[in-house]
């Protein structure tokens with residue numbers, strides 16, 4: 001089961017200078033809670049932004065680079081087709097595609113679930129979520145996030161299932 005998990009600001013911005021454009025601890029907590037014990041699939045740039053493999057998760061990285069350039073515990077895949085094959089072999093596992101834009105764009109037709117955090121604010125950015133046809137999905141959950149000193153935005157957590 002392929003699940004996209006991301007956060008976006010106004011206009012679908014998701015990244016700036018290889019990092020997230022915001023600091024939103026509540027969303028980091030959501031990310032950790034959702035993905036722990038499962039698998040995260042990341043493009044090489046997004047994986048680089050993690051600095052190290054995410055603990056207590058299977059880390060899959062998509063890259064053209066040799067596997068030797070990555071930590072031993074990381075599963076390296078060299079193509080989008082290889083991700084599809086990896087997913088086909090694991091139909092009951094939760095495989096969280098965590099970006100970035102290149103990987104999301106390539107898997108738009110394959111994704112089963114969308115976990116989107118919508119941040120109601122403008123951010124400067126250089127990377128955007130590709131356009132998603134939400135008519136193909138049903139919103140099954142929407143939860144407002146807590147706006148407080150540590151999380152100074154209005155934001156919500158949404159979950160969509162493919163029709």
Ligand SMILES: NC(=O)c1ccc[n+]([C@@H]2O[C@H](COP(=O)([O-])OP(=O)(O)OC[C@H]3O[C@@H](n4cnc5c(N)ncnc54)[C@H](OP(=O)(O)O)[C@@H]3O)[C@@H](O)[C@H]2O)c1
Nearest residue numbers: 006007014015018019043044045046063064099100101102
């Ligand atoms: N807001 C969010 O939720 C969120 C989520 C994820 C990422 N981000 C942000 O998005 C930005 C990164 O996104 P991005 O789109 O620039 O990069 P990305 O998708 O994370 O990684 C791109 C890299 O993936 C590899 N790749 C892509 N297509 C491939 C293919 N068909 N076969 C093999 N390898 C392939 C290539 O790695 P090689 O060059 O090594 O070959 C490519 O350079 C960062 O700013 C990050 O913080 C935000």
